[in-house]
Amino acid sequence: MKALSQTMQGRLPTIYDVARLSEVSISTVSRVLNTPHLVREKTRNAVLSAIDELNFTPKADASARARKDFERIGVLTPYFTAPSFVQRLGGIAAALDKTKYELIIYSVESLDQLEGYLSMLPVSRRLDGLIIISLPIDDAFSLRLQQYNLETVFIEYSKPGFSSIEIENERGGILAAQFLVQKGYRSFAFLGDAGEQIYSVHPSDQRLNGYRKGLSEAGFNLPDEYICLMPYSRERVVDQAGTLLDLPKRPEAIFAASDLQAIGILKAARMRNLRVPDDVAVIGFDDLDISDFMELTTIDQELNESGRLAAELLLDRIAERKRPHQNIRLPLSIVERSTA
Amino acid sequence: MKALSQTMQGRLPTIYDVARLSEVSISTVSRVLNTPHLVREKTRNAVLSAIDELNFTPKADASARARKDFERIGVLTPYFTAPSFVQRLGGIAAALDKTKYELIIYSVESLDQLEGYLSMLPVSRRLDGLIIISLPIDDAFSLRLQQYNLETVFIEYSKPGFSSIEIENERGGILAAQFLVQKGYRSFAFLGDAGEQIYSVHPSDQRLNGYRKGLSEAGFNLPDEYICLMPYSRERVVDQAGTLLDLPKRPEAIFAASDLQAIGILKAARMRNLRVPDDVAVIGFDDLDISDFMELTTIDQELNESGRLAAELLLDRIAERKRPHQNIRLPLSIVERSTA
DNA sequence: TTGAAAGCGCTAACAG
DNA sequence: CTGTTAGCGCTTTCAA
Numbered sequence: 059m060k061a062l063s064q065t066m067q068g069r070l071p072t073i074y075d076v077a078r079l080s081e082v083s084i085s086t087v088s089r090v091l092n093t094p095h096l097v098r099e100k101t102r103n104a105v106l107s108a109i110d111e112l113n114f115t116p117k118a119d120a121s122a123r124a125r126k127d128f129e130r131i132g133v134l135t136p137y138f139t140a141p142s143f144v145q146r147l148g149g150i151a152a153a154l155d156k157t158k159y160e161l162i163i164y165s166v167e168s169l170d171q172l173e174g175y176l177s178m179l180p181v182s183r184r185l186d187g188l189i190i191i192s193l194p195i196d197d198a199f200s201l202r203l204q205q206y207n208l209e210t211v212f213i214e215y216s217k218p219g220f221s222s223i224e225i226e227n228e229r230g231g232i233l234a235a236q237f238l239v240q241k242g243y244r245s246f247a248f249l250g251d252a253g254e255q256i257y258s259v260h261p262s263d264q265r266l267n268g269y270r271k272g273l274s275e276a277g278f279n280l281p282d283e284y285i286c287l288m289p290y291s292r293e294r295v296v297d298q299a300g301t302l303l304d305l306p307k308r309p310e311a312i313f314a315a316s317d318l319q320a321i322g323i324l325k326a327a328r329m330r331n332l333r334v335p336d337d338v339a340v341i342g343f344d345d346l347d348i349s350d351f352m353e354l355t356t357i358d359q360e361l362n363e364s365g366r367l368a369a370e371l372l373l374d375r376i377a378e379r380k381r382p383h384q385n386i387r388l389p390l391s392i393v394e395r396s397t398a
Numbered sequence: 399m400k401a402l403s404q405t406m407q408g409r410l411p412t413i414y415d416v417a418r419l420s421e422v423s424i425s426t427v428s429r430v431l432n433t434p435h436l437v438r439e440k441t442r443n444a445v446l447s448a449i450d451e452l453n454f455t456p457k458a459d460a461s462a463r464a465r466k467d468f469e470r471i472g473v474l475t476p477y478f479t480a481p482s483f484v485q486r487l488g489g490i491a492a493a494l495d496k497t498k499y500e501l502i503i504y505s506v507e508s509l510d511q512l513e514g515y516l517s518m519l520p521v522s523r524r525l526d527g528l529i530i531i532s533l534p535i536d537d538a539f540s541l542r543l544q545q546y547n548l549e550t551v552f553i554e555y556s557k558p559g560f561s562s563i564e565i566e567n568e569r570g571g572i573l574a575a576q577f578l579v580q581k582g583y584r585s586f587a588f589l590g591d592a593g594e595q596i597y598s599v600h601p602s603d604q605r606l607n608g609y610r611k612g613l614s615e616a617g618f619n620l621p622d623e624y625i626c627l628m629p630y631s632r633e634r635v636v637d638q639a640g641t642l643l644d645l646p647k648r649p650e651a652i653f654a655a656s657d658l659q660a661i662g663i664l665k666a667a668r669m670r671n672l673r674v675p676d677d678v679a680v681i682g683f684d685d686l687d688i689s690d691f692m693e694l695t696t697i698d699q700e701l702n703e704s705g706r707l708a709a710e711l712l713l714d715r716i717a718e719r720k721r722p723h724q725n726i727r728l729p730l731s732i733v734e735r736s737t738a
Numbered sequence: 739t740t741g742a743a744a745g746c747g748c749t750a751a752c753a754g
Numbered sequence: 755c756t757g758t759t760a761g762c763g764c765t766t767t768c769a770a
Contacts, residue, residue: 139488148479174434423741460763
């Protein structure tokens with residue numbers, strides 16, 4: 059026993075281990091497992107007790123079972139630790155919680171890595187389902203997913219033939235504009251993403267379009283100097299927000315394409331001793347958990363719910379392949395707090 | 399193509415078929431499946447299209463058999479979406495990133511669930527290693543982990559016979575006290591956890607002890623009315639923080655056991671139109687990503703690094719079982735920003 | 739970046 | 755009845 063645990067070094071026991079312990083050949087062990095009636099009782103019992111002692115399970119069993127059902131759901135996501143992604147993951151984890159499925163996270167940090175995953179995940183096929191967050195997938199890859207029958211749900215993206223959870227980004231921009239106008243602000247700015255990250259979805263532009271549209275419907279326009287598009291990076295948010303605040307004619311209200319950017323504006327405002335919302339009003343987009351703490355007025359896009367729904371859709375389809383695909387649009391709503 | 403389908407005559411395709419069709423060796427096919435980044439793009443594409451053409455899927459049991467390990471690292475964690483845990487996870491994910499290991503997250507939300515995982519994980523044994531975050535494990539379970547040879551590293555907890563990453567919580571409290579005293583504040587309060595969550599680690603008490611010790615060494619004391627212990631819940635943080643601020647003699651400085659609680663105090667202060675740090679100074683503990691945005695003065699406990707180190711320790715031991723266990727104490731440091 | 743070759747854990751044909 | 759041995763399809767050194 060002691061000797062054995064040393065030779066096994068943390069591996070699972072194999073029939074070789076059982077054979078050694080019971081002093082027979084591996085064939086005999088195999089026979090005990092498969093055709094026990096062909097083995098003399100005495101030998102068989104010796105083998106069986108060795109099996110017990112080692113807590114042996116034929117690896118093939120596990121694998122054979124696994125062929126029907128891996129009990130694994132994968133999530134392919136960029137910016138794995140950014141708050142908005144975490145909240146979606148939280149929703150997914152919650153939906154998977156009481157099920158048999160494990161949650162595997164594939165964190166994507168480059169286009170290469172994304173393509174690597176998309177090449178191998180469907181083929182190696184050790185997943186029952188896949189959730190892809192905020193990642194645009196080209197046809198070649200989505201075809202693969204279908205060909206290999208890997209059930210997939212998209213969040214913040216969609217593709218014919220797949221279920222998806224999305225929001226109406228343009229509508230969000232319109233909502234922001236309407237809200238700010240109705241609150242009485244008269245000049246408007248926008249802080250959004252420059253969107254140079256080619257491999258991930260960037261809804262900032264659509265939000266900007268909606269914002270512009272909403273403003274113009276109300277008779278306002280959005281001058282180019284009041285539009286600040288920046289690469290997504292925490293450090294520079296505050297600086298960039300500053301440029302908007304330091305404009306000769308400071309805008310009365312700023313719509314940020316994300317809460318993190320809105321919070322950056324708040325910080326920049328504080329550094330300049332500007333009062334929010336009196337000197338400058340700020341509205342964000344996301345409604346992160348922290349936004350409540352910040353008293354940030356924002357647009358709730360139900361991040362948690364998006365994850366939970368995606369997982370539920372996935373599980374439903376896995377359980378019953380004939381269930382139709384669904385393309386869900388989550389509602390957006392203004393959460394009025396104290397920054398606008 | 400026709401020739402091929404004849405040679406295959408009704409069998410399922412294997413990597414040999416793929417190799418023949420794409421005119422490479424089986425090793426290369428295997429690499430495309432498992433480590434695509436190690437294969438030249440042109441070769442990879444050739445193999446992939448052969449795979450598609452044959453509709454090849456690797457046999458799970460054959461792979462499982464040939465694979466010497468599971469290529470899976472599990473993380474057992476409570477509060478999976480709380481910022482401090484996310485940051486640790488981020489560190490772990492970063493350390494695992496260029497390796498072959500997948501990251502499986504087991505989110506723990508009750509004592510029952512924890513015990514379930516601790517019973518199953520070592521036995522079903524489909525992990526190469528396990529990282530346990532902020533969860534106290536009793537002897538029966540830790541014995542199980544060792545018995546089944548599941549390599550494990552603890553974060554924010556330790557156990558003889560295991561590697562661990564910890565910080566000196568009491569020292570953190572002392573640091574906070576020294577810092578506040580040296581900044582000239584004269585009356586002090588504490589906001590921490592009531593610690594009723596029996597299944598997870600609660601370092602708040604030790605931080606309080608250190609705080610008390612540091613204050614008393616400087617000749618100050620910490621009256622009971624100035625100690626507010628509350629159940630960990632986002633909603634109530636602000637209310638509870640409020641009670642401290644509404645005290646007849648408001649404390650000049652408050653040390654919060656976590657940044658989230660500190661931010662709660664900030665919000666409560668803002669609601670009362672109190673200036674920070676002039677009317678009340680606030681220092682937190684953690685140094686979350688958002689704390690920088692909040693300009694929160696706090697104690698950095700290197701959350702990212704804790705995750706990264708844990709993963710590295712684990713990988714080292716997995717690669718070489720004889721490597722000694724390590725019990726690492728991460729340094730703490732004051733990050734002075736504008737709230738104290 | 740690739741290929742040759744030696745396993746992985748197990749089954750099954752064959753010999754004794 | 756039992757042991758030897760040759761695969762199964764795949765992964766993984768090791769060299770080239």
